[in-house]
Amino acid sequence: xxxxxxxxxxxxxxxxxxxxxxxxxxxxxxxxxxxxxxxxxxxxxxxxxxxxxxxxxxxxxxxxxxxxxxxxxxxxxxxxxxxxxxxxxxxxxxxxxxxxxxxxxxxxxxxxxxxxxxxxxxxxxxxxxxxxxxxxxxxxxxxxxxxxxxxxxxxxxxxxxxxxxxxxxxxxxxxxxxxxxxxxxxxxxxxxxxxxxxxxxxxxxxxxxxxxxxxxxxxxxxxxxxxxxxxxxxxxxxxxxxxxxxxxxxxxxxxxxxxxxxxxxxxxxxxxxxxxxxxxxxxxxxxxxxxxxxxxxxxxxxxxxxxxxxxxxxxxxxxxxxxxxxxxxxxxxxxxxxxxxxxxxxxxxxxxxxxxxxxxxxxxxxxxxxxxxxxxxxxxxxxxxxxxxxxxxxxxxxxxxxxxxxxxxxxxxxxxxxxxxxxxxxxxxxxxxxxxxxxxxxxxxxxxxxxxxxxxxxxxxxxxxxxxxxxxxxxxxxxxxxxxxxxxxxxxxxxxxxxxxxxxxxxxxxxxxxxxxxxxxxxxxxxxxxxxxxxxxxxxxxxxxxxxxxxxxxxxxxxxxxxxxxxxxxxxxxxxxxxxxxxxxxxxxxxxxxxxxxxxxxxxxxxxxxxxxxxxxxxxxxxxxxxxxxxxxxxxxxxxxxxxxxxxxxxxxxxxxxxxxxxxxxxxxxxxxxxxxxxxxxxxxxxxxxxxxxxxxxxxxxxxxxxxxxxxxxxxxxxxxxxxxxxxxxxxxxxxxxxxxxxxxxxxxxxxxxxxxxxxxxxxxxxxxxxxxxxxxxxxxxxxxxxxxxxxxxxxxxxxxxxxxxxxxxxxxxxxxxxxxxxxxxxxxxxxxxxxxxxxxxxxxxxxxxxxxxxxxxxxxxxxxxxxxxxxxxxxxxxxxxxxxxxxxxxxxxxxxxxxxxxxxxxxxxxxxxxxxxxxxxxxxxxxxxxxxxxxxxxxxxxxxx
Numbered sequence: 001x002x003x004x005x006x007x008x009x010x011x012x013x014x015x016x017x018x019x020x021x022x023x024x025x026x027x028x029x030x031x032x033x034x035x036x037x038x039x040x041x042x043x044x045x046x047x048x049x050x051x052x053x054x055x056x057x058x059x060x061x062x063x064x065x066x067x068x069x070x071x072x073x074x075x076x077x078x079x080x081x082x083x084x085x086x087x088x089x090x091x092x093x094x095x096x097x098x099x100x101x102x103x104x105x106x107x108x109x110x111x112x113x114x115x116x117x118x119x120x121x122x123x124x125x126x127x128x129x130x131x132x133x134x135x136x137x138x139x140x141x142x143x144x145x146x147x148x149x150x151x152x153x154x155x156x157x158x159x160x161x162x163x164x165x166x167x168x169x170x171x172x173x174x175x176x177x178x179x180x181x182x183x184x185x186x187x188x189x190x191x192x193x194x195x196x197x198x199x200x201x202x203x204x205x206x207x208x209x210x211x212x213x214x215x216x217x218x219x220x221x222x223x224x225x226x227x228x229x230x231x232x233x234x235x236x237x238x239x240x241x242x243x244x245x246x247x248x249x250x251x252x253x254x255x256x257x258x259x260x261x262x263x264x265x266x267x268x269x270x271x272x273x274x275x276x277x278x279x280x281x282x283x284x285x286x287x288x289x290x291x292x293x294x295x296x297x298x299x300x301x302x303x304x305x306x307x308x309x310x311x312x313x314x315x316x317x318x319x320x321x322x323x324x325x326x327x328x329x330x331x332x333x334x335x336x337x338x339x340x341x342x343x344x345x346x347x348x349x350x351x352x353x354x355x356x357x358x359x360x361x362x363x364x365x366x367x368x369x370x371x372x373x374x375x376x377x378x379x380x381x382x383x384x385x386x387x388x389x390x391x392x393x394x395x396x397x398x399x400x401x402x403x404x405x406x407x408x409x410x411x412x413x414x415x416x417x418x419x420x421x422x423x424x425x426x427x428x429x430x431x432x433x434x435x436x437x438x439x440x441x442x443x444x445x446x447x448x449x450x451x452x453x454x455x456x457x458x459x460x461x462x463x464x465x466x467x468x469x470x471x472x473x474x475x476x477x478x479x480x481x482x483x484x485x486x487x488x489x490x491x492x493x494x495x496x497x498x499x500x501x502x503x504x505x506x507x508x509x510x511x512x513x514x515x516x517x518x519x520x521x522x523x524x525x526x527x528x529x530x531x532x533x534x535x536x537x538x539x540x541x542x543x544x545x546x547x548x549x550x551x552x553x554x555x556x557x558x559x560x561x562x563x564x565x566x567x568x569x570x571x572x573x574x575x576x577x578x579x580x581x582x583x584x585x586x587x588x589x590x591x592x593x594x595x596x597x598x599x600x601x602x603x604x605x606x607x608x609x610x611x612x613x614x615x616x617x618x619x620x621x622x623x624x625x626x627x628x629x630x631x632x633x634x635x636x637x638x639x640x641x642x643x644x645x646x647x648x649x650x651x652x653x654x655x656x657x658x659x660x661x662x663x664x665x666x667x668x669x670x671x672x673x674x675x676x677x678x679x680x681x682x683x684x685x686x687x688x689x690x691x692x693x694x695x696x697x698x699x700x701x702x703x704x705x706x707x708x709x710x711x712x713x714x715x716x717x718x719x720x721x722x723x724x725x726x727x728x729x730x731x732x733x734x735x736x737x738x739x740x741x742x743x744x745x746x747x748x749x750x751x752x753x754x755x756x757x758x759x760x761x762x763x764x765x766x767x768x769x770x771x772x773x774x775x776x777x778x779x780x781x782x783x784x785x786x787x788x789x790x791x792x793x794x795x796x797x798x799x800x801x802x803x804x805x806x807x808x809x810x811x812x813x814x815x816x817x818x819x820x821x822x823x824x825x826x827x828x829x830x831x832x833x834x835x836x837x838x839x840x841x842x843x844x845x846x847x848x849x850x851x852x853x854x855x856x857x858x859x860x861x862x863x864x865x866x867x868x869x870x871x872x873x874x875x876x877x878x879x880x881x882x883x884x885x886x887x888x889x890x891x892x893x894x895x896x897x898x899x900x901x902x903x904x905x906x907x908x909x910x911x912x913x914x915x916x917x918x919x920x921x922x923x924x925x926x927x928x929x930x931x932x933x934x935x936x937x938x939x940x941x942x943x944x945x946x
Contacts, residue, residue, distance in 0.1 A: 034221025045216025125232030276315030631716025743905025
């Protein structure tokens, strides 16, 4: 039995033993006589702590009620007599602003405990809170022993701001060698925290909660407040939704009809005194004894404790914790540290000032000085200081406008990305002040002028609009047209990017996008299989290298047809009927394993007749029964096996050979068209460009099989439902200018067969791909050719992407580095190109290509990496992807020839300039009139691109 299971079992037993007493208590509460529910001594202590007279306490004990005179004195105008009782108990809805201000202050003391294994990767999360200048309190079942605490950290200030942006997290190491005490019965652990964070922030600014050893801080009938990080998510406050209904000797029992707590959370009264340490409760169970989740289904451990449907919650009483620690044999140093937890924290500044100090280093602007000498800095909080004797300078035209936030310098990025000249910022501020008031204008930024669909080096003001309209349409609406120039800068119009569309769909999607912008490898819970290193192999093997649409399906069909006993598959999307039929035609298979990501890639265009993933899984289950082993991978930026995409495309045959690709098992990636010998090259525009490899080598096959089986065993569940299901679908216009025609030398490529010694390295994300990609780019001496569906300019917090893209930029200054990426939306392509040029990339060495889905890098014509990793923040770090690195000139030259072919015949320097508005929708199909000119993208389509 796990520690958490033991806590639940003990809580359930206490709940059972106190059933009769709790029923009496709840009856008193319903009748408005809560003081009869608690012991007389606790009621007296409770009154005394609030400065109320002993005679009032005695009357309350006798009658269970507050005297009428006191109720009258406390009653707000227009309220009934009962309000006095509510106000004294803390159940009234009337709360002063000071309540919220103090709540925000104590919230800074609460952090997320990241429980790490020996490798530094997280194995779970809990909540903890400061109870002294150096002491953190959490549950014993969160930090069981000093060894586990030494590997773990606490993260403060992890929350999502009001504007949807992520906060700056402060990470502190735990120091159990200085102080660590734990008690499995009361379920608490106390551990010392480092005085300075990983980035140099002092612990002292977080503050702490005083541990008050006296009883009477809370009483039956009161509502309590909880601050928490449920399931490792950003900080959340549960205000007055848990009512105390019982006080067993060492615990508090509180009921909730809305939000439970999470392990290690502080439980506060309305004076923001800690009254308990939340740890567990009584879960709701079905008739078979299974714990139920919030949806009434059987709870599985992977869902997280925040998904348990609790009948009641339970916390250890602070007075009992203090007594337990005080009775321990403490050294002099430990005694001094613990005694400091019994002292109140006195902030040196008001809460708003503390927050201002915390954010001051994020300020990106100079102050605006008013005529009276008041200087105002615009940061996440406005702080004004009156500077006596200071005279304001003459106000320029844009003096009162909010300055443009500038990205903090990053060692991975060149200087052009760090800031823009002051005069450009002033012009941008002025443009925002004028143009953001125009109806339909959503944003204004400083970008570059595009001519004939391609970027120039001339600066321009780029205006984001909901819909581009003709002058006639604007005149009809009575709206003025945007100026063609502003302060000498051209004004150009674009639409919302994918990220902006998703963010604006709802508050939930905004929060999700904020989390994706702060990607951190240590947030996922992926662990590789034991004793399966991804070692380089330099041995004899047989290979068939090929591409789609040219020869994709003939080669895959041959590969599947040779399967005798076993097929193990990891696949992002699987909907093509002809591929399903090829597997169903193998009823004699002894085992079929399929690991997938839930969610549909919507069937439009060439995928219109494809099946849903769930339907494919059902048909395979119906045919193969117990021989079919299946799971949906658990996704999540926080606590997922991988972040937002199980993006792998690998199939292992009989533990002897495997197929690896950039493309899914869909009709767009594996068309059935017979193109051998054809001179009709329209398929090159109709279907996706993909790179594939079939490898016959038992050692490599068994390696990939071990990782796929590990994904199934540890990282999936048959009934997992991912959080991204709530994200909208996006309707995108097909860019006709990119879909028409091919170059004069277009052709189809035959497969390349290799039967000799080959040096190859298996690569997986989140395992070894990033390091291998860095080393591959660093080794380049004469040229780098990169052809990838996605090549994103990095943004803040995307350190791994910044390192890889920054290294490619350094190489482009030394040798030719040509890049081709896919254009899906004019607005996204434009924004990305502008960011790349800002970094310093040469736009003459960049092209875009429609229906590009491959992910390859060729270096010096002697090495080539092929696989499924997008050059995106999650693609290079915390999604599941697979690639192969071939150090073989013949293979590299085969793909180099394909790259040159596509550069000449399929690539463009034109992202399109016929802007059409995209939109987000919950619809899963387009109307017939739109079906041939628009694409509908599901979250599964666009998340890997972000």
